[in-house]
Structures are given as C-alpha cells and as structure tokens.
Amino acid sequence: MEAETQGDWVAMVTARAPTNIAVIKYWGKRNQKLILPINSSISITLNPHDLSATTTVAVSPSFTADRLWLNGKEVSIEGDRYQNCLREIRSRATEVTDPKTSRIITKKDWESLHVHIVSKNNFPTAAGLASSAAGFACLVYALAQLMGVRERYKGEISSIARIGSGSACRSLYGGFVEWDMGKDDDGKDSIAIQLAEEKHWEDLVVIIAVVSSRRKETSSTLGMQDSVNTSKLLLHRAKEIVPKVMVEMRKAIKERDFATFARICCADSNQFHATCLDTSPPIFYLNDTSKRIISMVERWNKAEGTPQAAYTFDAGPNAVLFAPDKAKACELLSRLLFYFPPASDKKISSYVVGDVDMLAFKEVDSCFQPPEAEGTNCTRSFGELDHILCTRPGEGPLVLKDHLVDSSTGLPI
Amino acid sequence: MEAETQGDWVAMVTARAPTNIAVIKYWGKRNQKLILPINSSISITLNPHDLSATTTVAVSPSFTADRLWLNGKEVSIEGDRYQNCLREIRSRATEVTDPKTSRIITKKDWESLHVHIVSKNNFPTAAGLASSAAGFACLVYALAQLMGVRERYKGEISSIARIGSGSACRSLYGGFVEWDMGKDDDGKDSIAIQLAEEKHWEDLVVIIAVVSSRRKETSSTLGMQDSVNTSKLLLHRAKEIVPKVMVEMRKAIKERDFATFARICCADSNQFHATCLDTSPPIFYLNDTSKRIISMVERWNKAEGTPQAAYTFDAGPNAVLFAPDKAKACELLSRLLFYFPPASDKKISSYVVGDVDMLAFKEVDSCFQPPEAEGTNCTRSFGELDHILCTRPGEGPLVLKDHLVDSSTGLPI
Numbered sequence: 001m002e003a004e005t006q007g008d009w010v011a012m013v014t015a016r017a018p019t020n021i022a023v024i025k026y027w028g029k030r031n032q033k034l035i036l037p038i039n040s041s042i043s044i045t046l047n048p049h050d051l052s053a054t055t056t057v058a059v060s061p062s063f064t065a066d067r068l069w070l071n072g073k074e075v076s077i078e079g080d081r082y083q084n085c086l087r088e089i090r091s092r093a094t095e096v097t098d099p100k101t102s103r104i105i106t107k108k109d110w111e112s113l114h115v116h117i118v119s120k121n122n123f124p125t126a127a128g129l130a131s132s133a134a135g136f137a138c139l140v141y142a143l144a145q146l147m148g149v150r151e152r153y154k155g156e157i158s159s160i161a162r163i164g165s166g167s168a169c170r171s172l173y174g175g176f177v178e179w180d181m182g183k184d185d186d187g188k189d190s191i192a193i194q195l196a197e198e199k200h201w202e203d204l205v206v207i208i209a210v211v212s213s214r215r216k217e218t219s220s221t222l223g224m225q226d227s228v229n230t231s232k233l234l235l236h237r238a239k240e241i242v243p244k245v246m247v248e249m250r251k252a253i254k255e256r257d258f259a260t261f262a263r264i265c266c267a268d269s270n271q272f273h274a275t276c277l278d279t280s281p282p283i284f285y286l287n288d289t290s291k292r293i294i295s296m297v298e299r300w301n302k303a304e305g306t307p308q309a310a311y312t313f314d315a316g317p318n319a320v321l322f323a324p325d326k327a328k329a330c331e332l333l334s335r336l337l338f339y340f341p342p343a344s345d346k347k348i349s350s351y352v353v354g355d356v357d358m359l360a361f362k363e364v365d366s367c368f369q370p371p372e373a374e375g376t377n378c379t380r381s382f383g384e385l386d387h388i389l390c391t392r393p394g395e396g397p398l399v400l401k402d403h404l405v406d407s408s409t410g411l412p413i
Numbered sequence: 414m415e416a417e418t419q420g421d422w423v424a425m426v427t428a429r430a431p432t433n434i435a436v437i438k439y440w441g442k443r444n445q446k447l448i449l450p451i452n453s454s455i456s457i458t459l460n461p462h463d464l465s466a467t468t469t470v471a472v473s474p475s476f477t478a479d480r481l482w483l484n485g486k487e488v489s490i491e492g493d494r495y496q497n498c499l500r501e502i503r504s505r506a507t508e509v510t511d512p513k514t515s516r517i518i519t520k521k522d523w524e525s526l527h528v529h530i531v532s533k534n535n536f537p538t539a540a541g542l543a544s545s546a547a548g549f550a551c552l553v554y555a556l557a558q559l560m561g562v563r564e565r566y567k568g569e570i571s572s573i574a575r576i577g578s579g580s581a582c583r584s585l586y587g588g589f590v591e592w593d594m595g596k597d598d599d600g601k602d603s604i605a606i607q608l609a610e611e612k613h614w615e616d617l618v619v620i621i622a623v624v625s626s627r628r629k630e631t632s633s634t635l636g637m638q639d640s641v642n643t644s645k646l647l648l649h650r651a652k653e654i655v656p657k658v659m660v661e662m663r664k665a666i667k668e669r670d671f672a673t674f675a676r677i678c679c680a681d682s683n684q685f686h687a688t689c690l691d692t693s694p695p696i697f698y699l700n701d702t703s704k705r706i707i708s709m710v711e712r713w714n715k716a717e718g719t720p721q722a723a724y725t726f727d728a729g730p731n732a733v734l735f736a737p738d739k740a741k742a743c744e745l746l747s748r749l750l751f752y753f754p755p756a757s758d759k760k761i762s763s764y765v766v767g768d769v770d771m772l773a774f775k776e777v778d779s780c781f782q783p784p785e786a787e788g789t790n791c792t793r794s795f796g797e798l799d800h801i802l803c804t805r806p807g808e809g810p811l812v813l814k815d816h817l818v819d820s821s822t823g824l825p826i
Contacts, residue, residue, distance in 0.1 A: 267693050
C-alpha cells in the first residue's frame with residue numbers, strides 16, 4: 001500500500017466495486033441528509049468484470065488538499081456526499097502499520113492527511129447505467145481499507161456508502177443483497193445485507209438493453225423527492241405493498257424460483273414507474289423503446305404460459321433483463337436481435353458486448369421471427385438500441401494491485 | 414315521430430348525444446354485468462356540434478327483427494350491452510299517443526315491436542375519441558323518447574345508458590357531470606348527476622390533440638378488468654384518493670377555479686395512467702408524443718407559476734387540453750403548432766379543425782417559439798399529431814327532426 005516519493009511517502013489502496021440493479025426498487029427518502037429510504041429494497045450485484053468502478057485512494061504528507069478525479073477529469077470534492085463519506089470514514093480510522101515498511105500511521109495522523117481520489121468506470125457513463133452506486137461503494141470501501149476501518153457491526157461500512165448514494169450500500173456485497181431500510185433516526189441500521197452470494201444462483205443471466213436516445217432525464221435524487229412530496233400512491237406502495245413483496249422476493253431468491261422472481265421483479269419495476277407517473281409534474285423514465293421491450297418479454301412469457309424472462313428499469317429507458325439460464329438467455333438475445341436489430345452501420349461484435357462467450361450464441365438465431373410474434377403487427381426497428389450487454393450476478397468489492405495514482409507525483413496515471 | 418309506409422306504419426325518433434371527457438377518471442368495475450364502478454368520476458360534456466352521435470330508432474309492425482347500423486354498416490345487435498339496454502328500456506315503455514295521427518302504441522305493443530337503430534358519429538372513429546359513450550347515451554335517450562319512458566327517479570335513464578357503456582351515463586347531461594358510483598347492488602343509484610350546465614363556465618376552451626400513430630390499444634373494458642385484478646395501487650386510488658379529490662373537483666368547478674381544476678385534472682389523469690402501468694402485464698396508453706404534450710403544458714405552467722392549461726388522457730395517446738379562456742386557448746394552440754407543426758403535406762385548415770372561429774386565432778402566432786422553450790432542447794416535430802380539434806363544453810342530448818331511417822323502407826337513408 002505504500003510507496004516512497006520525492007522524499008515523502010504516499011500510501012494508497014485501489015479497489016474495484018460492482019454496480020447493482022434493484023429488483024425491488026428504492027424510491028423515496030425519509031431523511032434527505034442521511035439518505036434513509038421509505039422502503040427496503042433488493043438488488044442483484046452485477047459482474048464487476050463487465051460493469052464496475054475502480055478507485056485509488058492515496059494519502060501523503062505532501063498532499064495539500066483533498067482532490068478527486070472522475071474518469072480522467074478533476075471534479076470538485078466539496079459536495080456534501082463526498083464530504084460526508086470522508087468524514088465518516090476518517091472518524092473511524094485506526095492505526096495502520098504498513099506490512100512492508102513498518103511505517104505507522106496513527107489514528108491522529110489520518111485527521112490531517114489529505115486524500116487524492118482517482119476513480120473510473122469500465123463502462124461509458126453515457127450508457128445511462130447507474131454509476132454512482134459503484135462509485136461511492138468503491139470510494140468508501142477503498143478508504144475503509146486504507147484507513148484501517150473495522151466494522152463495529154456487520155454492514156457499518158455499507159451505511160457509510162449509503163450517505164454517498166443510497167443504492168451504493170447494496171454494492172458492498174456480491175450476489176443478492178437487501179438494503180434494510182432500518183428504523184433508527186441516525187441511520188445506523190439502514191444497511192446492506194447479503195441475502196445470497198453470486199454462486200447461489202449462478203445460472204441466472206443478465207442482459208442489458210441500452211436504449212439509443214439519450215434525452216436528459218430527471219435525476220433520481222430530484223425525482224424521488226418530487227414523488228415523496230406529490231405522489232399519493234408512493235407512500236401506499238412503500239408502507240403497504242413493498243413489505244409483503246420483500247418477503248416473497250427473498251423467498252424466490254432463496255429457492256431460485258425464477259417464475260416468482262420474474263413476476264415480482266416486473267411488477268415492482270412497473271409499480272416504481274407508476275409512482276413516477278403519479279408524481280407532479282409526472283416523471284417519465286420509460287420511453288416507447290422501453291415499452292416495446294416490455295411488450296416483447298410479456299408476449300413471450302404469455303405465449304409460453306410461464307415466465308421465460310424478466311425485466312426491470314431504473315431511472316432511465318434502459319432495460320435490465322433476466323433469463324433463468326444460458327439457453328433461455330440465448331433465446332432472449334435472439335429476440336432482442338430480431339425486434340431491435342443494430343443500426344445498419346454497426347457490427348454485431350460492437351452491438352452485443354460483455355460476457356457474450358458464456359452464451360455460445362449463434363448469430364444465425366437472430367434471423368428467425370419468434371413464434372409468438374406471428375399475427376402481431378410488431379415491426380423490426382433498426383438502431384433503437386445502442387448496444388446489448390451480457391453479464392451475470394457478480395462478486396462484491398475487492399482490493400486490486402494496480403493503482404490509478406502515480407506514486408511519484410500523487411496524481412492520476 | 415310517425416310515418417306511413419307500404420301500408421304499414423313506422424314510428425321513429427332521432428336524437429343527438431354528446432361525448433364527454435372525464436377529468437376524474439373511471440377505471441375499474443365492481444360489477445361487470447351492471448357496469449358498476451369502483452369509484453365516482455366527473456366529466457365535461459363536449460359540444461355536440463363538434464363531437465356527437467346521432468341515432469334514429471324506429472319501430473314498425475313490418476320489422477321482423479331488431480337491427481343495428483353503425484356508421485353506415487349493419488352490425489350485430491346480439492351483444493349483451495345492446496340487449497341489456499333494449500330490455501331495460503322496453504320494460505319501462507309506456508303507452509304513447511302520436512300527436513299527429515293519434516295512433517296509440519300500448520305498453521303491450523312495445524314488447525313485440527322490433528326496432529331498427531341507425532347511428533353515426535360526426536367524427537371519424539379512427540380519431541380514437543371515445544365514441545361508445547356518445548353512442549350508448551344516444552341510443553338509450555332516443556329509445557326512451559320513442560317508448561315514452563318517464564324517469565321514476567332523476568338519473569334513471571342514465572343508469573340504463575351505464576349498462577351499455579359505463580361512461581355513457583355521463584353523456585346524458587350537458588356541462589359538468591358527476592357519475593355517482595352508488596351503493597346499491599342493483600346499480601339503481603349508480604347514476605349521472607349534472608353538477609353545472611355548460612353555461613356555468615362558458616369561457617372554458619377544450620383543445621383535443623389527436624396523435625398520429627394509431628397502434629392497436631388495449632380496450633378499456635379489458636384493460637380496467639386487468640387493473641382491478643392485478644394492480645395493487647388501483648384500489649387504494651379508488652377508495653382513499655378519489656373520494657377526496659371528488660370533493661375538491663366539485664368545488665373547483667363550482668367556483669370556476671381554473672388553477673385547482675388544472676392541478677387536479679392533470680394529477681388524476683397521470684394517476685389513472687399510473688394504475689395502468691401498475692397492471693400486469695402493464696398497459697401503456699400514453700406514448701412519447703403524449704409525453705411531449707404533457708411536458709409542453711407542464712413547462713408552460715411552471716414558467717408562468719400558475720396553471721395556464723390542463724391536460725387529460727383517456728385510454729389512448731390523444732390529449733384533451735383545457736384553457737381557462739379564449740386568449741389562453743390561443744396561446745395554447747400556438748404552442749401546439751410550434752411544437753407539433755403539421756406534416757408537410759397538410760394544410761393548416763385541415764390540421765386545426767372544429768370551432769376554430771371562436772378563437773379568432775392568428776396563424777402567424779404559431780411561428781414564434783414560446784419563451785419557456787428557450788434553453789431547453791425541445792425540438793419541433795412535424796406530423797406527430799394528426800389534427801387538432803377546438804371545442805368547448807356543450808349541451809346534453811336532444812331530439813332532432815331529420816331522421817337517419819327511410820320511413821318507406823325502414824332502412825338507413
């Protein structure tokens with residue numbers, strides 16, 4: 001973790017943290033500052049190989065201020081969210097002894113040492129895939145490693161990530177994760193809990209359909225605040241509906257019951273978007289392409305009589321689709337390629353990306369009209385999707401050896 | 414009402430009935446057969462000059478069966494909805510004496526006399542504007558006139574129209590109309606009540622933006638049944654929210670309080686569509702054009718700080734917009750023409766139709782970008798709307814002198 005530089009030392013830790021996709025949605029805060037939600041939620045952590053943030057946090061006596069570089073660009077670290085995370089981690093810092101040099105950084109030292117943070121995503125931010133969850137999870141995890149923070153109770157570090165970005169707390173664990181809304185006013189018990197690790201349901205395949213048109217959307221922070229203030233349906237959802245659905249979803253995950261999982265997942269996504277629409281002024285995250293994807297899945301599921309795939313949409317038009325296994329994922333992918341062929345100037349190899357090999361997908365399958373499409377007036381529409389990303393449930397944060405900070409300059413490499 | 418023909422007589426009545434647009438939506442039945450709703454609703458009757466059904470009902474001893482012609486085409490009259498309306502009216506028929514010929518048709522006669530029904534709309538069905546409300550209101554009103562039905566209690570005839578098509582009951586009155594959901598199991602008290610006649614708020618202008626793409630939509634009958642069965646939000650809306658909103662909307666109408674009217678009207682439309690989205694599988698009536706219209710109104714209202722216009726959407730993508738007076742209606746129209754100019758092959762005279770004269774609209778106004786559009790990345794999009802219909806609140810059903818049935822043949826003219 002440590003490196004000598006220009007007569008002064010730099011200590012650093014680099015970590016990688018995954019994104020996650022909620023299957024029971026978080027929408028609405030009961031406390032803005034502490035980011036305490038009005039309902040619990042459940043997510044699936046996505047394979048960090050395909051979607052993750054990598055962050056190096058470095059300290060040195062030579063650093064004169066806390067600084068932050070995101071995806072190659074220095075940005076302000078003055079925002080409350082960063083400051084709150086830094087403060088909470090620093091207050092829990094312990095004495096750290098570097099195993100190589102035996103240099104000791106005391107609890108007192110951490111208070112005055114400035115930090116350089118360099119973070120990047122392995123996916124384009126423009127893809128509209130939530131990056132703040134991975135980013136804050138990674139930052140908090142890396143800082144906690146650097147400063148020797150030991151959890152006084154299970155989930156304490158996730159509660160710090162939560163004050164950076166609510167859903168970031170769920171990215172502290174791999175596999176299947178619940179964010180327990182908690183009861184305490186101080187947010188101590190509003191933490192992430194791993195329901196099952198990624199290997200528990202390793203057949204599950206995740207396919208993300210990234211929609212082309214990228215109009216400016218309502219930020220989820222502002223959107224959910226408007227919903228809390230104006231939607232008459234949201235509180236009913238949070239208080240009466242979600243608690244029951246949480247029980248069912250936990251059970252479905254535990255039993256790897258895809259039919260129940262799919263039913264709840266789709267219904268919860270639709271209900272979340274319903275509360276957005278019930279907001280004044282209404283918030284629209286789903287566009288006509290999103291709806292065509294929903295119809296595609298619903299038509300398929302109806303034709304087969306049992307769920308073949310599930311969909312969920314966050315605060316944007318992109319679909320996150322689930323298939324129970326690789327064979328079904330291939331069928332799902334061939335449907336996506338049939339209904340949403342790439343724009344004419346796009347090669348299939350840059351259209352279907354991510355962990356495509358796992359599917360052993362035969363491209364020729366995409367030429368066939370799925371049986372359930374017959375008799376409907378559904379059209380093939382070129383270029384409505386920007387790309388399709390194949391991935392699967394994945395592991396939680398871990399420490400990496402390669403750093404993003406140059407130990408001689410203390411600046412991004 | 415009577416005419417001699419081929420040695421036999423034909424008695425007939427022709428009536429015209431208006432459409433109506435709900436501002437507090439009806440969605441969900443508690444009784445399928447009697448069409449009893451799960452919540453009360455409020456509508457505005459639209460000027461029949463612009464949107465209405467005209468229906469002739471004729472009887473003759475020479476008719477051998479009940480027959481029905483809709484918009485020039487004979488269709489089956491066997492459906493429950495027609496049969497139920499016919500049966501209910503016949504059971505209330507009284508002895509009728511023709512004032513001209515003094516011919517008497519007894520209560521007993523009505524039981525055996527067959528009826529020919531010829532009905533047409535003065536607007537294209539393809540426009541996606543609810544025609545069943547006007548149609549059933551007109552049929553039931555005309556039959557009641559023909560057969561001398563006298564209401565035993567106020568609203569009885571509206572309760573018969575209701576079993577033809579729920580919202581048809583509201584078309585039995587002009588102006589501002591409530592459909593009281595009622596309490597009785599037999600539906601006797603589930604009737605329409607006039608809240609105020611059309612002259613009460615005669616400044617109000619209605620502008621209907623008919624959206625071009627006419628994909629097949631979920632029928633409202635099937636859609637609302639799915640919602641009742643699967644939406645966890647719908648019952649909460651019906652039981653907890655609508656009763657309170659009804660009180661506010663009645664008051665807003667009574668006081669001609671456009672700001673409150675607009676706020677409730679938009680929120681209720683959005684909430685109705687939210688419950689559609691919360692249905693499994695989800696129902697989408699709003700498309701991207703609908704959303705652009707909503708954004709246009711919301712942006713304008715926000716910029717002015719107080720509602721300038723209101724929107725509501727039924728089970729389809731067309732927007733029904735309200736402006737508090739002609740001046741605001743002109744501003745609204747110019748905004749529609751700015752954001753949604755006609756397709757290049759369309760003349761403005763066939764694009765903006767209906768009671769355009771009342772607005773004294775200057776076409777040149779449509780060239781200016783509204784101030785609130787500045788700085789937004791909103792685009793002008795040609796041909797997204799098929800046409801724009803200007804109208805206003807209007808009167809209830811009335812009897813016409815010109816018939817749609819040839820008295821010599823008993824067939825449509």
